[in-house]
Amino acid sequence: MKIQKLTIIIPAFNESEILVNSVHRLLAIEDQVAEQHADMLGMRADIVIVDDGSTDQTWSLVEKLHKENPRVRGLQFSRNFGHQAALLAGLQEAVKTADFLVTIDADLQDDPEKILDMVSMAMDGDEIVYGVRNNRESDTWFKRTTAQGYYWTLHVLGVELVPNHADFRLMSKRAVNTLLSYPERNFFIRGIIPKLGFKTGEVDYKRTPRLAGESKYPLKKMLSFAWEGITSLTIAPVRLILCLGVLACFLSIGMVIYAIVMKILGLTDHGWSSLMVSLWFVSGIQMISLGVIGEYIGKVINEVKGRPRYTIQTIIE
Known part of the structure; x- marks a missing residue:
């Protein structure tokens, strides 16, 4: 499958401490993708950063990065609408020009080097490629146990979910357009994507600690997100x-x-x-x-x- 353009989407909320390094690293990875697949003439790559109502210098850094490199684009929310909304906004904007889209969090705890493998799998025909953690050694006992309990509960309730997969994935233009055709406002992306029915693949990776900043998912927000997933996907x-x-x-x-x-x-x-x-x-x-x-x-x-x-x-x- 030929790729004319690849876009990486980064939802960001108060990520000023790490955003610049993350963007430079992702730009370098996009260059590696273009080099590995030089036979695909005309391939382009860019990055779309969605500022989810940050209160720090995140948006100023997005503007600075764009001036330094036009491949960096940005969307700024009027306020904080949440991680899922930021992902959807990035997909909505990027799908206008991109053939394949990758979503990854700004902290790059999900291994961005795996994007190279994702693109190769997409060229072989996979329209959705999930990034799946192969272990949870870096998590605390509490987080590891509750995560396993959450996936088990969803399975019992009949929800189709990819275990140990967050929002690090590659999707084709067709898959993204199909996802965006779902009209509901209570949108739980991780649960809806497996329902699309396209050919999928998985790449395993080991999650790394944050280089800077704090996690944007404390216990309260994780519990709220878990409940949102359950009530959005099943009765x-x-x-x-x-x-x-x-x-x-x-x-x-x-x-x-x-x-x-x-x-x-x-x-x-x-x-x-x-x-x-x-x-x-x-x-x-x-x-x-x-x-x-x-x-x-x-x-x-x-x-x-x-x-x-x-x-x-x-x-x-």
Whole structure:
């Protein structure tokens, strides 16, 4: 498969400490790709940086990098819309001219050298190439355990997801256009891409520590992202509530039979503790159920409103 143009998309939020080094490294990798595939005449490569409402000097650095090298382009959000929105905005802009698009985080903890392998696999016919971590030795025990639990939970709920894959991937123009045709606002990219159905491949890599700056995914944000993925891709939690309701009905029938038997035997001395425990337990289940259902109703409201996923303030072509 011939590639006329390759674009690397970088979502960035307060990445001023590392952005310049990352961009220079990616430009060098693009040069390596062009050199390895010199037979593909006319191949071009550039980088699109999406500033997700940064409050530091990230956008100033994007402007400076563009002046130094026109291959660096930029989009600036009017405020912080989130990592997924930044990825979508970058894809929306880059797919206008690129044949293949690579997304990678600005910290380059995902091995950018694997882009060379991704391009080779794309030339062989793969339209989506996932970057997959081959180990989690660099993670803490807590993060490693919760990540495994998350993938297991999604699998049980029937969600098709590539384990140990974040947002480091290569996609063809056709795959990106198909992804962008999905109209929903509650967009969980990692879960939707496997549903596209195109030929896929994987490259393994070992994640490296950040060279500078702080992680933009603390525990609170990771939990929110995990819940967003579950509620965006499956209604299994609502079905679980139905199952709990049915189970509660059967238990209540059992308790009625138990009460009748106790009445007949004359053993009807009920304690205050058991009554309170039952009330708190049932009330807790009701509140959780209402919360889960409310979450889905809220998502439906957002879809009906049809608000834009993001607002672009500035574009550097």
